[in-house]
Amino acid sequence: MTWGRFYGVGVGPGDPQLLTLKAVEVLRKTDVIAIPKSKLERESVAWEIAKGHCRPDVGQIEIELPMTSEREVLEQAWESGAERIRRLLADGQTVAFITLGDPSLYSTYTYLLDKLKGKIPEERIETVPGIMALAAAAARVNLPLAEGDEPLLILPSGEGIEDYLGFPNLVLMKVSRRLPEILARLKDKDRAAVLLSRVGHDTERIEWNPEAQRPDGKIDYLSLLIVKGAVGRAEEEN
């Protein structure tokens, strides 16, 4: 029996032109696409980006990802997703799990991989890196993330972020959960920030002076903040 190959493919943050040649090659040859599915989106954003490059007859399986922080429920979902993938691989099929941005950074791919690692030969696993949302965001506004010997801190906006808000180069991910609070804290620390939502999508939005009170009351969940002392000043100079 020959195991199929398993790929974790980063499809970038939104613009299909930000797929790599490698990702396109993998999508073209894969037998089955494994699509992460949460209640947040009716159709997976990753699939929207990838589907133009897949064979018309490509198999599809959806890996259900419950929106919960209950460890047991999550473990069970990943375990069950990994088992479905393992069976396809054991059958000799090539499977590509697609993920927004880069598969190694805040992706459910790493949990799936963890569950798969003992069950399939590791040499059959290949991770294909993708453009990170934060790289696309910085490029979109022509701003450096970090220069010279400066550190760069990437931080999801969970509990306990206060300690880090003084970091010179800071990217805050997943800000939709707590934007008003985060903006207030940044203001306390005299930090300027630019808010980018859905970079590279048709509905992209860039705000140089993000306000906690949204005109439409909504913050897209694909939003991040690039925080830099100089951002606000540079903007004022223009």
Add this chain to the structure above:
Amino acid sequence: MTWGRFYGVGVGPGDPQLLTLKAVEVLRKTDVIAIPKSKLERESVAWEIAKGHCRPDVGQIEIELPMTSEREVLEQAWESGAERIRRLLADGQTVAFITLGDPSLYSTYTYLLDKLKGKIPEERIETVPGIMALAAAAARVNLPLAEGDEPLLILPSGEGIEDYLGFPNLVLMKVSRRLPEILARLKDKDRAAVLLSRVGHDTERIEWNPEAQRPDGKIDYLSLLIVKGAVGRAEEEN
């Protein structure tokens, strides 16, 4: 007079397959490639990656980047490079400055951009993000950079890094400068690390237990360390 377009193009860390479709499109249509050139490499690594995608008759200019920390010398080099590019753009030509990895992260591109910003219309500037070496490195060893609500710290290996070595998810860039010292400090803190050199190049090297004393006495300057408490343990389990 119509200004030409200026692109800052990330060509990824080494594997030409890690170029994005967007980068390929820009390279194909550009009139002139601006190639960063330092004394470290006889021929630019970025050009090695990009050249297969450029027109055979593409113009080439080399932007000399002196290996110095003297601010005045550097400023002058960037200013002179920016001026050469400005003249081409004023002449209506499309110019693409290519850079290893991603243009927003530790790239000389951001200094050039800084010099160009006042001199050409900002809407003629486009930054094309690239795969970061750290994303390719994590993918190569199937390791997460960060999961869930964990922060990720990216740190060049300059002075004063000691304060940060306890960070749970840490990537140390430019480690060739001080590898023995860094490895000793990490050992003090009981941290495990994997060393990756020239990811995606023919001469790629991965070391799960990097030793300060190199058998060949050399450390490639395109090297980074992924530092994680669990790396060493996971490796021992296999």
